[in-house]
Amino acid sequence: MQQDALILELQNGNERAFERIYHLYSESTYGIIYSIIRDEKIAEEVLQDVFLKIWDKAPSYNSDKGRFFTWILNIARNASIDKIRSKDFKNDQQNLKTDNFVDILEAKTNFSEAVDAIGLKKYIDALKPVCKKLIDYLFFKGYTQKETSEELDMPLGTVKTRNRICIDKLRAMVIK
Incomplete structure (x- = not known):
């Protein structure tokens, strides 16, 4: 079907x-x-x-x-x-x-695994490092924009703007 x-x-x-x-x-x-x-x-x-x-x-x-x-x-x-x-x-x-702490430490590499699981790895790899970090925090780790701002030591407005730019770039690559 x-x-x-x-x-x-x-x-x-x-x-x-x-x-x-x-x-x-x-x-x-x-x-x-x-x-x-x-x-x-x-x-x-x-x-x-x-x-x-x-x-x-x-x-x-x-x-x-x-x-x-x-x-x-x-x-x-x-x-x-x-x-x-x-x-x-x-x-x-x-x-x-205590075994959860090992999982948490190993989760640092989980971004590429998660991206691979949904077939976005080739598109994500083409993005700038700042976009990779933002997408990782906002979409794969479930952080809010405010939490991402604090984690990356970046102004909230900058996080919002860069996120929009990064998602637009990603969208353009996927739609091609």
Whole structure:
């Protein structure tokens, strides 16, 4: 089944289309969720929530506003960020086990893995280092613009402007 037809079937409430969408996108969506949350069990829960949202919000998807996969990733990213900002998640993280610290230290190299998981590595590699850092913090680590500003010791206005410029450059490369 062609992707446009599959999406249309999903929007019409076809459960088989939903199963196919899950099969096609769940692995890469989980990769994005896990790169933000860094906890397998919670990432699996968020993945299930994301696909419930996809099912519920499928009629609102509009191909004129972007690609279907991008729409899914935005839902996943937002759900992940909501989860890590939740009170329950923060309380659970106060008592981290020592093996989590190893994961956190190893996460420094996770940017390229996350980018590879969704097929953006070749485009990201073409960007300037400042763009790579901004995209890493804002989209893969789930930082807010204010947190990114503090982390990179850069004025908030500069973060916002550079982020917009970097995303525009990335968009231009992907659309070509």
